[in-house]
Amino acid sequence: MTTLEIRDLHVSVEIENGTKEILKGVNLTVKSxxxxxxxxxxxxxxxxxxxxxxxxxxxTVTSGTVTLDGENVLAMTVDQRARAGLFLAMQYPVEVPGVxxxxxxxxxxxxxxxxxxxxxxxxxxVKVAMSNLRMDAEFAERNVNEGFSGGEKKRHEILQxxxxxxxxxxxxxxxxxxxxxxLRVVSExxxxxxxxxxxxxxxxxxxxxxxxxxxxDFVHVFVDGRxxxxxxxxxxxxxxxxxxxxxxxxxx
Amino acid sequence: MSLLTDxxxxxxxxxxxxxxxxxxDVSRGARKTSFDVADFPVPHGREEDWRxxxxxxxxxxxxxxxxxxxxxxxEAASVTVQAPDEVLVSTLxxxxxxxxxALVPADRAAVVASAQTEKALHLTIPAEAELAEPVRLxxxxxxxxxxxxxxxxxxxxxxxxxxxxxxxxxxxDHTGNLEVIVGDGADLTVVTLQQWDDDANHLGQxxxxxxxSATYKHIAVTLGGAIVRINSNVRYAGSGGDATLLGVxxxxxxxxxxxxxxxxxxxxxxxSHVTYKGALQGQSAHTVWVGDVLIRAEAEGIETYEQNRNxxxxxxxxxxxxxxxxxxxxxxxxxxxxxxxxxxxxEQLFYLQARGIPERDARRLVVRGFFADVVSxxxxxxxxxxxxxxxxxxxxxxTE
Numbered sequence: 001m002t003t004l005e006i007r008d009l010h011v012s013v014e015i016e017n018g019t020k021e022i023l024k025g026v027n028l029t030v031k032s033x034x035x036x037x038x039x040x041x042x043x044x045x046x047x048x049x050x051x052x053x054x055x056x057x058x059x060t061v062t063s064g065t066v067t068l069d070g071e072n073v074l075a076m077t078v079d080q081r082a083r084a085g086l087f088l089a090m091q092y093p094v095e096v097p098g099v100x101x102x103x104x105x106x107x108x109x110x111x112x113x114x115x116x117x118x119x120x121x122x123x124x125x126v127k128v129a130m131s132n133l134r135m136d137a138e139f140a141e142r143n144v145n146e147g148f149s150g151g152e153k154k155r156h157e158i159l160q161x162x163x164x165x166x167x168x169x170x171x172x173x174x175x176x177x178x179x180x181x182x183l184r185v186v187s188e189x190x191x192x193x194x195x196x197x198x199x200x201x202x203x204x205x206x207x208x209x210x211x212x213x214x215x216x217d218f219v220h221v222f223v224d225g226r227x228x229x230x231x232x233x234x235x236x237x238x239x240x241x242x243x244x245x246x247x248x249x250x251x252x
Numbered sequence: 253m254s255l256l257t258d259x260x261x262x263x264x265x266x267x268x269x270x271x272x273x274x275x276x277d278v279s280r281g282a283r284k285t286s287f288d289v290a291d292f293p294v295p296h297g298r299e300e301d302w303r304x305x306x307x308x309x310x311x312x313x314x315x316x317x318x319x320x321x322x323x324x325x326x327e328a329a330s331v332t333v334q335a336p337d338e339v340l341v342s343t344l345x346x347x348x349x350x351x352x353x354a355l356v357p358a359d360r361a362a363v364v365a366s367a368q369t370e371k372a373l374h375l376t377i378p379a380e381a382e383l384a385e386p387v388r389l390x391x392x393x394x395x396x397x398x399x400x401x402x403x404x405x406x407x408x409x410x411x412x413x414x415x416x417x418x419x420x421x422x423x424x425d426h427t428g429n430l431e432v433i434v435g436d437g438a439d440l441t442v443v444t445l446q447q448w449d450d451d452a453n454h455l456g457q458x459x460x461x462x463x464x465s466a467t468y469k470h471i472a473v474t475l476g477g478a479i480v481r482i483n484s485n486v487r488y489a490g491s492g493g494d495a496t497l498l499g500v501x502x503x504x505x506x507x508x509x510x511x512x513x514x515x516x517x518x519x520x521x522x523x524s525h526v527t528y529k530g531a532l533q534g535q536s537a538h539t540v541w542v543g544d545v546l547i548r549a550e551a552e553g554i555e556t557y558e559q560n561r562n563x564x565x566x567x568x569x570x571x572x573x574x575x576x577x578x579x580x581x582x583x584x585x586x587x588x589x590x591x592x593x594x595x596x597x598x599e600q601l602f603y604l605q606a607r608g609i610p611e612r613d614a615r616r617l618v619v620r621g622f623f624a625d626v627v628s629x630x631x632x633x634x635x636x637x638x639x640x641x642x643x644x645x646x647x648x649x650x651t652e
Contacts, residue, residue: 054606055605055606056602057598057602077605077611078602078605078606079605079606079607079608079609079610079611079614081606082605082606082607082608083608087606088606090603090606093603094597094599094600094602094603095600096600096603096604096617096618096621097621097622097624097625098620098621098622098623098624098625099617099618099620099621099624103617104604104607104617107609107613107617108604108607108608108609111607111608111609111610111613112607112608143621160607164607164608
């Protein structure tokens with residue numbers, strides 16, 4: 001059983017004329033096997049939360065704590081966080097020219113596990129995972145994210161989630177830019193990972209449509225850098241009908 | 253005809269136009285070539301072809317001076333040749349053909365190297381011979397600042413197939429000409445490895461004359477030396493010739509590594525592909541690439557593409573990159589060029605680290621990836637291995 005705990009997290013970024021606080025005291029607890037949806041309007045700080053937990057250097061944590069089973073995540077380097085079991089499926093994965101998917105996956109797996117995977121099993125695992133995500137075999141020989149379509153990038157992110165077996169996965173708008181078919185394929189991948197590894201999932205999304213495929217246990221509404229309302233699955237249904245207006249009005 | 257230009261990143265140095273000192277050529281083809289030392293004064297650094305080079309540190313290579321220790325048995329540099337039995341090894345005096353047919357000196361360093369080499373090494377690969385093993389030429393410098401002149405003529409007779417690997421090591425102030433004649437239908441690869449010690453200086457002119465339907469590949473790998481400048485030039489002796497010029501370089505603090513190429517499309521239906529890639533790290537690491545291509549009126553049906561990419565790993569390094577394409581006929585298949593110089597991308601680093609890969613390994617992966625396409629074009633396993641190993645060493649020195 002793993003617990004990710006975020007307590008009173010404040011995060012700011014450098015802007016042209018000074019600093020701007022984006023997260024203003026976030027509290028959140030995610031346990032193994034749970035799926036939490038974080039929903040909210042654009043600019044509410046959802047992605048900042050994802051990147052701050054992963055350790056992107058652009059974001060400065062000014063106060064608060066993030067722990068994984070009691071270990072101080074904020075004191076870890078980006079790669080240490082990943083090796084501790086955190087995974088971030090990115091909204092805009094970057095290209096790495098000249099590095100093939102196959103080489104990248106093997107290097108990441110070796111780093112996470114602390115030893116090279118057994119070749120025969122690994123090749124088979126990759127093959128099966130790719131085929132489950134409806135990815136062509138030749139995909140493995142392409143360079144990481146180079147010339148990938150939006151859908152291919154997202155499948156590739158979920159492929160990594162399935163192969164690297166994280167304890168906690170943060171999915172940053174994995175549904176954005178996907179058509180219905182791709183959304184279903186990607187969601188199936190997340191559900192497979194949930195079933196096979198008991199991974200805790202923090203699902204960041206603007207829309208409710210992905211929640212038809214990945215059922216959240218908890219829904220948190222994010223407004224202006226903090227959680228404005230929390231509830232069960234029914235909160236998502238309500239948001240679908242009413243939109244975010246109610247929260248934005250309160251703010252105004 | 254298609255014209256592909258990487259507009260966003262193409263770099264033309266405006267200072268060359270503004271200074272008034274450097275007068276651009278009317279045409280690249282009109283630049284002076286001569287065997288007479290007097291035709292090339294010692295450069296002062298404002299000339300078009302020397303404007304990036306630290307000429308003030310090269311006076312020892314511009315003097316019309318013989319090789320130090322010549323004839324004493326302890327020359328400034330020694331040359332060893334290891335060649336399969338079929339290869340004929342001899343020497344050529346100035347004026348003895350084929351010496352002078354492919355290479356006419358085009359700058360001060362090349363003209364003194366030519367004038368001061370009484371006996372040019374002459375390697376002949378006989379017609380239709382296919383060499384199972386490469387010819388290996390090793391130039392070993394025996395002392396920093398000691399002057400060494402060299403001129404070597406490589407002649408691949410018609411329909412032969414061979415590879416020549418020239419390795420430069422040790423230290424010297426070396427001017428070296430490489431004159432290459434690729435016979436009709438021949439397939440010749442010339443690899444030049446600059447693995448000099450840190451205090452060596454090397455100026456080289458490598459000229460090839462590519463025959464009818466011949467294939468020529470020139471691969472420059474420059475890792476060592478204080479100042480290294482290799483000019484790799486191609487002309488065609490008939491139609492249907494194919495030339496590929498590749499370069500890989502890695503400059504550390506204080507190093508000046510310069511590569512220039514000139515492909516003179518003077519014949520129809522020929523092709524040329526030029527790809528140079530380099531990485532830079534450390535204070536005042538400096539690399540220069542100048543790629544000239546001239547498509548003459550008679551060069552109908554040709555295809556050419558040249559590109560240079562630089563990856564700047566640290567602050568304080570500088571990469572100059574200048575592609576020049578001169579077109580005198582539109583009746584061609586295609587001509588294009590691209591040049592870019594980018595800093596190490598921290599977002600790539602974040603992405604890889606977010607997958608558990610430690611920073612040092614992530615950097616290595618990115619740099620290896622950067623070189624991957626040019627290295628895959630080399631297709632000479634021992635050279636590929638040497639390059640990748642050298643890159644590993646450069647990177648480990650940076651992070652220690």
